[in-house]
Amino acid sequence: MSEHTPIGLENDTRAVRALTHSGNFHADETLGYAILHYALAPEGDLRGRVLGEPGTDRLTFVRTRSPDRIAEADIVFDVGGVFDPTKGRYDHHMKDKPLREDGTPYSAAGLLWKDYGLAAVRNIVKTPVDETTLTAIWQSLDKSLIIPVDQDDNGVAKMGKLSLADIVSACSPPWDTAELYGAEEAKKRESLGFANAATAVAAHLVNMVDRVRASLKAANRVVEAYEAAEDKRILLMETGMPTEKVIFERDLPVVYVVSPAGPEQWNVKAIPPVRGDFGQRVSLPEAWGGLEKKALAEISGVPDAVFAHPARFICGAGSREGALKMARLALEIDASLKAGTD
Structure with a gap:
């Protein structure tokens, strides 16, 4: 988990501008966006932000490769060529890329999960649980969800058909969208595809958090029943x-x-x-x-x-x-x- 206070978690009211790249999208940046949403502004409109609809929460989100916009953003992930969490930079495409202790390369989702995952879990869980349980949920999802995304995005191991990565890819518009409908319409369909993917990924994240919470609760009940x-x-x-x-x-x-x-x-x-x-x-x-x-x-x-x-x-x-x-x-x-x- 994070060894510093990530941007936006030191103050729950400051406005935060998050950014990832435009163009083709994958599971790691859609999941990364969902993590930031639940960590920083879970009351906001996750889908509406992507589509540029005005919101009232503190988190704004854009998809662009503009160097000027990247420089202005508070949190930049999966683009920018810089990994410096203290400055809100979470790219992983450089030669000297961030690695887990076992040598597995991080994806943008993995880097954001390390810093913002626990806050996201805390906001997703709707029933009272202690910090030990929250940490256990974070660790369980790191192993079952985040690491597979890290591996898939870095070409270590594919998640396979009907996986989260495959579902996200299926939300992308076909290659000939611009050819058939024009560049402007293709851009709109790309944004809509990302919004659809982010919505699906966010729902999956919420469901997994709740299932892990329930699994930990069941484990305690099973041990108690066995002892009795x-x-x-x-x-x-x-x-x-x-x-x-x-x-x-x-x-x-x-x-x-x-x-x-x-x-x-x-x-x-x-x-x-x-x-x-x-x-x-x-x-x-x-x-x-x-x-x-x-x-x-x-x-x-x-x-x-x-x-x-x-x-x-x-x-x-x-x-x-x-x-x-x-x-x-x-x-x-x-x-x-x-x-x-x-």
């Missing part, structure tokens, strides 16, 4: 949420996760041997597979049993107690089968 469990093989979650990531990251010996699947059903989900893989650490009983309601209730002995998937990775009951009983029975049956083969 009598049988560490059965994880009882009182609310449905992602659990597998935490189970594997912390190497928890959980076999089944019991959680609500609606107002009148609780499910038992088997954990796979490898994260994201098919299969189960302990499959549900073979005799249950594919049965529903009365037939399943009779063979399992759980009166409110609802279903058991034929692949034996998930089953459900009408109550919390019924689902817990199914999880315990499944473990007992597995243990007896293993004892019979010894």
